[in-house]
Amino acid sequence: MKLSDAIYVSSFLYILQIAGDFYPKLLEKSLQVAESQAANSFHCKTLNCVGWCIYEDDVNFFQCATCGVKNCLTCQAIHENQNCKEYQEEVKLKAANDADARRTQEEIEVCMS
Numbered sequence: 061m062k063l064s065d066a067i068y069v070s071s072f073l074y075i076l077q078i079a080g081d082f083y084p085k086l087l088e089k090s091l092q093v094a095e096s097q098a099a100n101s102f103h104c105k106t107l108n109c110v111g112w113c114i115y116e117d118d119v120n121f122f123q124c125a126t127c128g129v130k131n132c133l134t135c136q137a138i139h140e141n142q143n144c145k146e147y148q149e150e151v152k153l154k155a156a157n158d159a160d161a162r163r164t165q166e167e168i169e170v171c172m173s
Contacts (some may be wrong), residue, residue, distance in 0.1 A: 085124060088110075091110075098114050100113055100114050100115050101113070101115075102114075102122055102131065102133055104124040104126065104129065104131055105129075105131050105137055105138045106123070106124065106129045109127045109129070110126055111126030111127055115133055120134050121133060124140070131146060133170055135147055135148065135171070135173070136171055137164070139166075150163060150169055152165055
């Protein structure tokens with residue numbers, strides 16, 4: 061290692077030490093910006109999870125690396141122990157009496173069209 065490289069590494073480590081928790085906050089903000097600008101990004105539907113992915117059109121599920129939950133990209137939801145048809149039928153039944161379920165049903169219809 062050259063002296064200039066050693067100085068650079070030493071300076072970099074010193075900056076990180078001074079920055080304290082600045083770098084993790086900057087990284088988190090940078091990832092939020094990247095997610096918001098990515099064309100095919102999907103954010104995990106688990107409450108308070110920060111996991112997300114960039115997906116291809118031929119992929120139907122996203123196993124979140126952060127929380128481990130399997131998300132359905134087709135339905136834009138988590139519906140473990142149900143296939144998409146069963147989940148969509150359940151949402152239709154709930155939509156008749158529940159405003160939140162009705163909004164979910166409308167979102168599914170938009171995604172499916």
